[in-house]
Amino acid sequence: MAGFDDGAGAYDFSPGAQIPLTGSGGQTxxxxxxxxxxxxxxxxxxxxxxxxxxxxxxxxxxxxEPNLGEAFARAVQTRMLGAGRKPLIQSFGCEPQTVVEHCLAANRIRRERDIRLTAVMVVFGLLFLPGVLLWLGGFQLRRTLAGAQDKSSGLLGAVAIAALGVLAVIFVVMLPFTGFWGIYLRVMLVAPVVGWLLAKRICERYAKDLRSRWAGLLSGGGIGAKIPEAVPHAPGDAGAETIRLNLAKLAAEQRSNLVFYAGPKGILGMGTRWGSWQLAEELVPAEPGSEINPFRSWDVARAIHDRLRLLERTPVHTGGFPAPVVRHWVVAPIGEGAGEVSRPDGQEVEAYSFKDFEVQRICNEQQFGSGNRHYLGVQFILWDGQLVLTMLVNVTLLHHTLRIEVTGHALGPVHPAFFGKPSPRKKTVSKSVRFWETKDIELPLIEAKEVVRLAARAPLTWFPPVLDFLGGKLSLPEPFGLRHVWADKPWRHRFMADDALRTATPVLRAVHAAVLKVLQENGVDTEKFGARSLALSGQVQAAEPGQPDLYNL
Structure with a gap:
């Protein structure tokens, strides 16, 4: 991948000036x-x-306070594209750049809505500020009594709003002032209501757009994300250039071959370790008095790599495995409660990935003590990306002992909270004549209190820190990756659990077959290795998910 250093320490991972592609194919x-x-x-x-x-x-x-979409889109955009962004965890079975593009598109739609609402607030709010403050105070009192955004304020809240309306009518009718101030004070209470009606039409228009995109994505289609703000329009367009570079960094981090092992949390992005099988025997020459041909851990890893790439082939015509992703990984240890991770730099790293010669060095030399470790992984992305199965193989040569460890990791589906489709707003009432029958009445998409909330927030969206201070914000879990922080456990789904357990047996046997072939070619007695392999082959047929990383200590 081409890149250059701009002299300020920022590395451009992209191949050059280009328009970011939106809505990449094959969305999961x-x-x-x-x-x-x-x-x-x-x-x-x-x-x-x-x-x-x-x-x-x-x-x-x-x-x-923000709603779910406002908080999520702003938090993701700030975390993944903002200045001073921290390194991210890979999102296997997911396309994080597409998610970020949709967050940018959603924020742009809301910004267009807020521009119109701000104009309404200036005309009907700023010019009649005392009246607006009075109405906003009433709605704030109602929300305070409700205790939450989605709860009713109850009888006391309804009485408070009704009392405010009655006082407004009395104030308009029995106002003691005359002339200009009399007219102004009367209009001061009516103008916010007119502004609210205009704001309601604006909010409903954009609510239909947002909900159609929401429903379209969950239906498998939808409108692609448009992010014109990520395309520089002039040489000095620093904002768009920053977004473009950070999108390129996001893509480079997604392709990185470095992953992080966080103790009982497993490998971040791949899920927890649910099973472990170890083949460890002494290296003995096949012929007494002869010598073993010298070989290294990398030779064994390469042989396993070639064998794992053939997993999709089968002598019987069945569906079988899909094409697996076989890749060499560098695994770095971090603490279970670590708040962030760090990406490597130096001559052995390019675009956040270790170069091939460094991967080989780690495989051959860093097998004991501190430092990163090498793992060979075969990964299956199933259920349209909902299930990510990763089997990792580690080769260790210590003294006369060769150890082949195969571990299983499983990352479950995205939490069901993200799959709820927008439901139409309606209520069921009895018919006036045939009272024993019912009918559905369509309700406006936007309630009165929601219009007030959006109109009150609109002028402050130009000052995000102020809005965060007044309304609060969402803080994402760290170390952050779009996929693993929202993943559910796969073991609650019967077929997903079956797929995870069934993967272990053929992978383990393929690994052992490759190892035995390498040992035979280098003059090693494979009798003990073969016996141990047969024992493990029988053991893995009764594989059950466990928690090997807890060690029960």
Missing amino acids: APTQALASAAYRDGPVTDLTAANENAKVSAPRFSLF
Whole structure:
């Protein structure tokens, strides 16, 4: 991949000036589900239910709190494209760039809506500020009594709003002032209502657009994300250039061959380790008095690599395995509670990936003590990306002992909270004449309190830190990766669990066959290795998911 250093320490991972492609082909179910969150409405607390480590700061004024789509899109854009961004975890079975593009598109749609709402607030709000503050105070009181965005305020809240309306009418009718101030004070209470009606039409128009995109993504189609702000329009367009470079960095991080092992959390992005099988025997010459031909760990790893690439072939015409992804990984250890990870740099690294010669060196030399380790992985992305199965193979040569360890990792589907489709707003009532029958009445997409919330937030969207201070914001779990932080356990789905367990047997046998072939070619007695391989082959047929990383200590 081409790249250059701009002299300020920033490396351009992209091949040059280009227009970012939106809506890449072959979107998977997790990609579409996560992207749909950028267009959603509803309470942001749904995200904390999907991951308890996602925190939502309490709003100082509930009138300014964001909904789920606003909080998610802004948090993802800031985390993945913002200045001073931290390294990200790979999203296997997902296309993170597509999700980020949809977040940018959703923020652009909301910005267009807020421009119109800001104009309404200036005309009907700023010119009649006392009246607007009075109405906003009433709605804030109602939300405070409700206690949450999606709850009713109850009898006390309804009485408060009704009392405010009655006082407004009395004030308009019995106002003691005359002349200009009398007219102004009367209009001051009426103008916000007129502005609210205009804001309601604007909000409903954009709500239909956002909900159609939300439903389209979950239906397998939808409108592609358009992000013109990521295309520089002039040489000095620093904002667009920053977005373009950060999108290129995101793609480079997704292709990185470095992953992180976080103890009981497993390998971040690949899931927890559910099974482990070890073949460890002494290297003895096949012929007494002869010598073993010298070989290295990399020779064994390469033989296993070639054998694993043939897993999709079968002597019987059946569906079998799909084409696997076989790749050499460098695994770095981090603490279970680590708040961030770091990407390597130096001559042995290019575009966040270790070069081939460094991968070979780690495989041959870093097998004991501190440092990164080499693993050979075969990965299956199943269920339209909902299930990611990874079998990792580690080769260790210590003294006269060769150890081949095969471990299974499973990353489950995206949390069900991301798959809820927009439901039409309606209520069922009894017919006036045939009272024993019912009918459905369509309700407006936007409630009165939601119009007030959007109109109150609109002028402050130009000052995001102020809006975050007043309304609160979403803090994403760290170390962050779009896929693994929202993943559910695969063992609750019967067929997904079966797929994970069935993968272990053929992979283990293919690994052992490749190892025995290498040993035979280099003059090693394979009797003990073969016996141990047969024992493991029988053991793996009764594979059950466990927690090997806990060690029960």
